[in-house]
Amino acid sequence: MFYYELREGDDDVFAELLLAREDEMYPEPFFELVQSIRHRVQDTFTQGTLIEAIAEELEQDHEFIAISDERLTASVNVSTADADNFLGSLEPDEDDETDESDESEGADYRGIFVDFPGDDTRPN
Numbered sequence: 001m002f003y004y005e006l007r008e009g010d011d012d013v014f015a016e017l018l019l020a021r022e023d024e025m026y027p028e029p030f031f032e033l034v035q036s037i038r039h040r041v042q043d044t045f046t047q048g049t050l051i052e053a054i055a056e057e058l059e060q061d062h063e064f065i066a067i068s069d070e071r072l073t074a075s076v077n078v079s080t081a082d083a084d085n086f087l088g089s090l091e092p093d094e095d096d097e098t099d100e101s102d103e104s105e106g107a108d109y110r111g112i113f114v115d116f117p118g119d120d121t122r123p124n
Helices: 027-041 050-061
Strands: 002-009 014-021 065-067
Touching: 002 050, 014 050, 027 050, 050 065
Parallel strands: none
Antiparallel strands: 002 014, 014 065
16 A cells, blocks of 8 residues: 655645555656646635545546545544543534534635643643
8 A cells, every 4th residue: 555645735724635545656647647636626626625626536536545534443542641542533523513504604714723731841
């Protein structure tokens, strides 16, 4: 199995998507293929991101498998502290469900809110 990555964004905010393929494709032909798909779909894609649109075509027409959250079998949180090791839920929280009347529906952005602990001992 061979693995590939698509990245989209800038230095501050970006998204990445992993792909797998049984047959190896060298980096240069992979780049050229991605660019040809990008040129074709960049003005008309309906997926949430450009890389999702490219990945969908790579999956449909070029024998790639997009590694998405929907394909996960398990998610494990790992930490040096025993209490922080657990099997994560793959089901969306009820709080994450969007209401039909949500004003942000159809918005051309995605947001994420993160509450970081005030502990300055972690470098990341």
